[in-house]
Amino acid sequence: MSSHMLDTDVLVIGSGGAGLSLALRLADHTRVCVVTKVALRETNTLYAQGGISAVLDKKDSWESHIRDTLDAGAGLCNPEVVRFVVSQGKDCIDWLLAHGVPFTEFHTDEGQTHLHLTREGGHTHRRVVHADDATGAALETSLEKHVRNHHNIRILEYHNVIDLITERKRGMPGQRVLGAYALHTLDNRVKTLRARIVVLATGGASKVYLYTSNPDISTGDGIALAWRAGARIANMEFMQFHPTCLYHTQVRSFLISEALRGEGAKLLLPDGSEFMSRFDSRAELAPRDIVARAIDHEMKRLGIDCVYLDISFKPAEFIRQHFPMIYAHCLELGMDITRSPIPVVPAAHFTCGGVLVDINARTDIPGLYAIGEVASTGLHGANRLASNSLLECLVFARLAAEDILREIDQAPMPPALPDWDESRVSDSDEEVVVSHNWDEIRRFMWDYVGIVRTSKRLERAKHRIDMLQSEIAEYYGNFRVTGDLLELRNLATVAELIIRSALGRKESRGLHYTRDYPRTDDSQAPKATILSPSVGQDSAFPPG
Template sequence: MRTNAEYQSDVLIIGSGAAGLSLALKLADHAKVTVLSKSGLTEGSTLYAQGGIAAVFDEADSVEGHVADTLVAGAGLCDEDTVSFTASSAAASLNWLIDKGAPFDQVADDNGEQQYHLTKEGGHSHRRILHAADATGKVVQTTLIDNVSQHPNITLMERFNAVDLISTKQLNQATNRIVGAYVWNREAEKVEVIKARFVILATGGASKVYQYTSNPDVSSGDGIAMAWRAGCRVANMEFNQFHPTCLFHPDAKNFLLTEALRGEGAYLRHADGTRFMPSFDERAELAPRDIVARAIDFEMKRLGSDCVYLDISHKPAEFIISHFPTIYERCLKLGIDITTDPIPAVPAAHYTCGGVMTDLTGQTDMRGLYAIGEVAYTGLHGANRLASNSLLECIVFAHAAADDVLSKLHKTRKDYRIPAWDESKVTNSDEEVIIQHNWHELRLFMWDYVGIVRTTKRLERALRRVNLLQQEIDEYYSNFRVSNNLLELRNLVTVADLIIRSALERKESRGLHYTLDYPEQFDEPEPTILQPKV
């Protein structure tokens, strides 16, 4: 059976979080934009971001200070030009978001005038985090949705999976640029074509490759895998950030305990109430995430504990409830009163610091293809991401990509005939259990062998297993019709392979990559860059 549905757009944006929707809004006055959302518009990592967005809004703070903190957190692997560009663009990008209606928290100053309430998080030397209580991502996402849903030039396509990018090389053209994508319509259960003059990947990260993650189910590395298959380089895939504190409770899936808790004075304790972070780092609970996560991992393994405890109960109850209403209500439903009780917490995979290589406009190695947000590697995060730089990166690079796309839009008008998806040689699967088994095996060995603390032996063991899984999944993909689980598993196994290979290449411990076999650091570190064979 061959499908016939085909859509045409000036710009196709794959992903509907802060990066994708910001870009859509920046482009829509000048171009026809299609936004592809794998699930509903609200179901992405942006919605669940609690802490806030970093930007210099305090006269006592400085862009140079923001740059310096980012470079320190990045452990010697940040690109300084990218860091300076991002920090310098932060205030303007945030003011754009505020103009769109984002209601960040404000307080009265000494003169009774309202100013933005700025909080402080781990790794920051100054209060520079704009936030909306402890649900900043939700406010940002809903604000952007309100705006894009009203724009006549934006078409929103929910419950569509991107399958693969389409290049002119595949169409036997002399040039090689991206001209669209095959997408799976989850409602109609068929693959369709979206043709576009420019395609932007805004698909987020790949933390679902791990058994325990703070991310929603959609974070399956789709954009990274598709770009790799299309011929784009990826970089620094070994640097997977594990958030130190996710709620440890059998009835709480993926619930994050924001960095801002520690920023406002929460302590990490053992079950007996003793603190342990001061013995690991002079910054104690405000050390960068990689240090805090490793400390928790070490203490849990040393004591055989299931979790540690995050305790802010020494602060006034009114302060806690007003600053962290979402966490307070969620925990209370589980029988934990955070105004009086410590919160059980464990680390979980949280953020992908590497990704598809781009320049400062979001342009990838492939003409016509951009990547922005967590899917991209710009050099901003280095070996570890500074807290609250993630949403900032989404907005800043959405604006940069929009400017570049608009400068080229009138020069790119050629139309290409794209063949429909051919399903004539595949059948419906009668062995869905294979997908479920491989899914579980992949996420488990990634957690056990490629987690917070690594060894060469563990990584080699993981590489052997991922190679076998790739063969099985490729064979399965060739013989059966696509489904959501199959598409995600295919992408996750690709990303897992990239993570493992990158980790094996780095013969040092730096930032989020910590290996017992190479505990020292190089004097002059370089990014880990992988080149596809296409």
């Protein structure tokens, strides 16, 4: 297996809404290479159902959207970041419309056409722009067409990044990022990718849990890459569990959009009784952490496998028109949601923490940026407000692009980089170790570091991940890399970061709920959890 060098000005790792929108904003001015570990469109963005939150209604306001975001974030949002991101909502929607994203519209009696807005949990107004119930697919496929047709964008599909290359790792003075090594999983060759600027846009890490709404690719790659390169990681204890994923024993998890609850759908127990009003005055429209914990509580209290989400009281045509993908998918499984409720359970959905960045999406490492779900920007705090994620992707892609274009002329092209060295490793004859460890991590993370935590459970998880980290490191050092091994290595790193962060927070706040510290501790100013690889220990800093 030999490697070869590829040069570019900006290396974008990841091809979701953040990565593709950044590439398009840069490509008229500089060379861009987009690297993705599977097909270009196979991303978290593709599966996003709900929409993009933006203040477009005259009855709505920035102040209202800001308040809703801060309320959901439970004291850990950066107010300046929140205000700026909210203020960019309309511009982002206009940019997407200009790139052909087919958002759902409605026509007034006067013959006017407007974007249809829906409402989701935690929002006090209708402000979610959507393309039926498949907004992510509409966005991803529209941007993909532009990226594939741009002469200044090179695309490397089926390339799994092994590690970032930095000056520090090369024994050089300084810490600047120089590029990355990437395994081409179709022919098992390793490429050396040299770049002036590197951007992580790899999405989240929810595949670290046994049950997740995310596709199989969501293995926390960018977070692990940044951590190993020396960047700080923030707020990893705040893993969002979507309250309503389809419960079905024969198929993988399938998200049931929060927009159903925005249109009035009710959560029911098996006997048909409603229960959310016992947990929050906002009932089904409470923030996701509250709804997920309420469902988890009822499932454990009653010993049931799921609860039910009912929208069948709405006209059948309304349901088919507003939720065509969910309707069709459930119908394929023998469930007609116009006639009966949907069995649902919570599942890991969104990583609220990530690589710590500033308002320009810069990390601690010179030349390295992070955008989208991989980043901790200060927008989400302890819990993400529904449909703020795609908004964050678009806004920080724009901010990163503007900053990169200011800096690119001064950013040096790195010196020649060495080939990937595999002279001291061999092919593995123990692949079962990879699959076994993969399953073990996801199971104990679900059991011990899930929706409801205890210190004892977290300590058990820490003990297990420490042992597995040693086992994985030994395996990595002895055998040639494979795509499965790289994902396992990254999953283990992310699991450790989540566990350490959760152990360090001696309170319940937002998405982090522990029975040992069930109350939010407001005796001191809320602080983000910051993990720093440079000192190897946790430290706390004010949000932002």
